[in-house]
Amino acid sequence: MNIKLKALLKSPWVFHLSTGSCNNCDIEILDCLTPRFDIERFGMILAGSIKHADVLLVTGSGNRKSMERVKKLYDQIPKPCLVVAIGECALSRGMFIHSYNCPVPIDKVIPVDAYIPGCPPKPEAIIAGAVKLIEKLKKNVK
C-alpha cells in the first residue's frame, strides 16, 4: 500500500459542514471528539479551515442556498479527500424530501464515500462508519 494513503488513513482531519441541519447531527459529531468517545485515537482532529481537511463531514438536508456553498467548499479541499454524509437528511433529505427548497440529495452534487444513517446517528454509529470507511479504502488499495 502506498505510504501517502497509509498516512492519510492514520490522520484524517475532519471538517464539519452543516448544510442546514437541525443541529442534532452536529452535536453528535462534536460528541465524538469528547474524551468519552475520543475519536482522536484514530488520528482524527477537527480542522478549522477547509484547506487543512481530508474528510468533509456533511450534515443537513442541503437546501438551494447551501448547496452552492457545498460545491465551492468541495472544490477547495486539497485532494485526495473523502466525503461522509451524516444523518438521514444528508442521505436522502429525510422529512424534507418533498420540500420545495431541497431539490436534490447531497450525493447528486458531490461524490459521497460513506453514508451514516440515523436521526441523529449515535456517536458509536459515527465511529463505526469512520472505521468501516477506512477498512474499505484499505481493501480497495490492496
Place this chain on the structure above:
Amino acid sequence: MQPLIDIIKLLGKETLVPKGSSRTTFLLAPVIGLASVILVSTLLWMNNIWTDKTFLGDLIVVLYLLTIPSICIIVGGFASRNPLASLGASREMKLILSYELPFVLAVLVPVIKSNFSLRLGEIVAVQAQNGVILGSLSGILAFIVLIMCMQAKLALVPFDIPEAETEIIGGPLIEYSGTGLAIYRLTKNMLLFVLPFFLMILLMGGLRFDGIHLLFGILKYVGVVALITVIRNTNPRVRIDQAMRFFWGPMTLLAAVAVVLALFGQ
C-alpha cells in the same frame, strides 16, 4: 508517531494557492522558516558537542534566527490574502514586539555569568566547570522569563493568540494546504525541540554525553517540555493586549532584576 504521520500525509496532498495572493511569497515563506530553524539546530548541536568550535557572537546569530520562523508566519499570513490570516499575522507581529524585549534581557544573564562571553560554547564550558546557572537566584528569574517567552515563541496556549484555532481558525496558516502546511508543522515541531534545547544550553549546562550525564540531560529536556505542557494545559488564552502588558510589565521587570542580580554576582 502521530506528528510524523501528519506531516507525511500533508506532503502527499495537493497544494492550493489562493486566488489573488502573492504566489512566490506565499510558497517561499514556510521554506525560509524551516531553513532558519534547521540552521539554529545545527549551531546549537555544534556548540554543545564541540564547545571549542564556537565563534564570536553565535548567541546573537541564534537570537536573530529564532525570530525568522515567526516573521515567516507573518509574511505567509499577509501573502495569503485572507482577512483572518492578516488578523493573525498582525497579532503575531504584536506578540513578537512584546516578548523579544524580556527574552533578550533574560539571555543577558548567562552572558554576564560567563564573564561577558557571547559564545554559546563558552557558556556551556563555564557551566561544566562552575555548575549550572540555574542554581543561582538570577538564573531562576531568567528561567521563569525564558519559559514564558518560549511559550509565546511556540504559540502555545496562554499565548496562542495569533493562531487561536477556536477564534480565527488557525490564523496565518488558514490558507496553507499540503506541502506548505507540512513545512509549517515541521517547523513548529522542530522549534519544540530547539527552544528547550537553547534554554538548556543557556541555563542548565546543555546536553552532555559522558555516562550518567546523558540520562540527566534527557531528563532536563523532558522536564522543560513537561513544564511547558503543564502551563499550556492549565491556562486559558489571554487577549493580545493582556499578553503585551504581561511581557512589557512583570516579565521585563523580572528580567531586569535578574540582569542586575547577575551583575552583582548573585
